[in-house]
Amino acid sequence: MTTQPISTDPDSASASQEQVDGEIAAIAEDYRASGVEETQPRLDYPPYRSSLLRHPTKSLHHADPETIELWAPCFGHRDVHPLEADLTIQHGGEPLGERMKLVGRIVDGDGRPVRNQLVEIWQANAGGRYVHKRDQHPAPIDPNFTGVGRCLTDDDGNYAFTTIKPGPYPWKNHRNAWRPAHIHFSLFGTDFTQRMITQMYFPGDPLFALDPIFQSITDPKARERLVAQYDHSVTTHEWATGYRWDIVLTGSHRTPLETETDED
Amino acid sequence: MADLIATPGQTIGPFYGYALPYEGDNELVPPGRADAIRLHGQVLDGAGAPVPDALLELWQVDADGNVVQQPGSLKRDGWTFTGWGRTSTDDAGHYTFSTLRPGATAPGKAPFFLVTVFGRGVLNRLFTRAYLPEDADALAADPLLTSLPAERRDSCIAAADAHGYRFDIRLQGEAETVFLTYPRH
Numbered sequence: 001m002t003t004q005p006i007s008t009d010p011d012s013a014s015a016s017q018e019q020v021d022g023e024i025a026a027i028a029e030d031y032r033a034s035g036v037e038e039t040q041p042r043l044d045y046p047p048y049r050s051s052l053l054r055h056p057t058k059s060l061h062h063a064d065p066e067t068i069e070l071w072a073p074c075f076g077h078r079d080v081h082p083l084e085a086d087l088t089i090q091h092g093g094e095p096l097g098e099r100m101k102l103v104g105r106i107v108d109g110d111g112r113p114v115r116n117q118l119v120e121i122w123q124a125n126a127g128g129r130y131v132h133k134r135d136q137h138p139a140p141i142d143p144n145f146t147g148v149g150r151c152l153t154d155d156d157g158n159y160a161f162t163t164i165k166p167g168p169y170p171w172k173n174h175r176n177a178w179r180p181a182h183i184h185f186s187l188f189g190t191d192f193t194q195r196m197i198t199q200m201y202f203p204g205d206p207l208f209a210l211d212p213i214f215q216s217i218t219d220p221k222a223r224e225r226l227v228a229q230y231d232h233s234v235t236t237h238e239w240a241t242g243y244r245w246d247i248v249l250t251g252s253h254r255t256p257l258e259t260e261t262d263e264d
Numbered sequence: 265m266a267d268l269i270a271t272p273g274q275t276i277g278p279f280y281g282y283a284l285p286y287e288g289d290n291e292l293v294p295p296g297r298a299d300a301i302r303l304h305g306q307v308l309d310g311a312g313a314p315v316p317d318a319l320l321e322l323w324q325v326d327a328d329g330n331v332v333q334q335p336g337s338l339k340r341d342g343w344t345f346t347g348w349g350r351t352s353t354d355d356a357g358h359y360t361f362s363t364l365r366p367g368a369t370a371p372g373k374a375p376f377f378l379v380t381v382f383g384r385g386v387l388n389r390l391f392t393r394a395y396l397p398e399d400a401d402a403l404a405a406d407p408l409l410t411s412l413p414a415e416r417r418d419s420c421i422a423a424a425d426a427h428g429y430r431f432d433i434r435l436q437g438e439a440e441t442v443f444l445t446y447p448r449h
Contacts, residue, residue: 008311010384010385039269039272040270040272040273040388040449041273041274041387041388043386043387043388045387048385048387050275051275051386051387052310052385053309053310053311053385053435054309054310054315054384054385054386054435054436055386055387055435056390056435056436056440056441057310057436057437057440058416058440060443060444060445061408061411061442061444061445062411062445062447063391063393063444063445063446064407064447065446065447066369067325067329067331067369068323068331068369068378069378069446070331071333072323073323073347073348074332074333074334074335074346075338076335076336078336078339079335079336079337079339080338108268109267109268109270109448110267110268111268118338120283120284121283122279122283122284124279130279130282132278132279132281132282133281134278134279134281135279146282148283150338184274184276184280184283186284192323192378192380193391193446193448193449195380196270196271196273196389197273197274197275197276197389198271198272198273198274199274199275213274213275213387214274216274216387217272217274222269222272223272225271226271226272226274247271248268248269248270248271249270249271250270250446250448250449251267251270251447251448252448253446253447253448
């Protein structure tokens, strides 16, 4: 472990990968020794430098959900066009890279499908570049790929996107830091307490062990829940590879009866 | 029924800016309408510096205290109040919503806005409530506020100003905002 003070500048890139690996390993060792299972990322995770000044230091306060917290906003076909689920047809030509279908099912903590609810995704292109002014690393922008999609889940909680497999990309958390390839997901449930934003990863990524954002989830089983599976039944002949990623939101606080009355 | 273990959250990262914001995202009602109010404030880090890359979401009842279940948040028509909106902080860490004053959900209940905070460096979403300051009796009886140490209560109460309310969010430090966790989280 380094004895140097940790810079709070998230873009300082002052530490080496070895230093960050050491910090990650020390936290992992403490977690194993604790014997207490964690299922969500830590908010306070110093290897991810941007979190140093942005994590609450006091524990989250327990609240009993009431009124607005027991409901989620309603989205419909007025909000989302079906073509928004295909990220490969938003421009004049075909984007470069590995075309892929990404499917999955969203359920709540009781296993009930999250129906007709909004799913938003965003991602880098095949070269690992985002269409965002803050991303200035010298990889090509693809004029045929923005990397933003939306859909509504169906009556059984399923979502489906067509996109391009994103590339890994460098960032400035530390010297020579690279993010594993990922797709950002924004998810709503039936209760606003289930609101979640997360990142989906690809199986076998060699950058997993080196990435402080992925490793901020200290439990290896919990990290696995963010990794999609290659699914050949989703792969289509002469067209696209297929991946499946199922999502579980936290438990709802409404009874099934109340959920039923929610339907039109 | 056994609880399934929830999928972990992750930070929104720095690059959501071309993906999640949309036209009219922070205008739950058009600004300037007779009953429109402004909810605004700053998001600050542990050093007191503004956070210029946070995304906030607002979810609230309508002026009569009713939960709204109307689509149209992503394609606003200017007439339908959906109760939900989102906005990014600007370069000074400031955010603004144009919305309605939420009503009491029952007589004597303290009205509040539910605010969710996402940001680079914030590894999982943070929930908080911004209570309206006017009804002192309702605030004094509120189960959440009364469960907080006295010195932390004010961090959940918005301040009235000329056009509505100001609600600053401090992610860390002395006057850190109270962030919430719910059963089954």
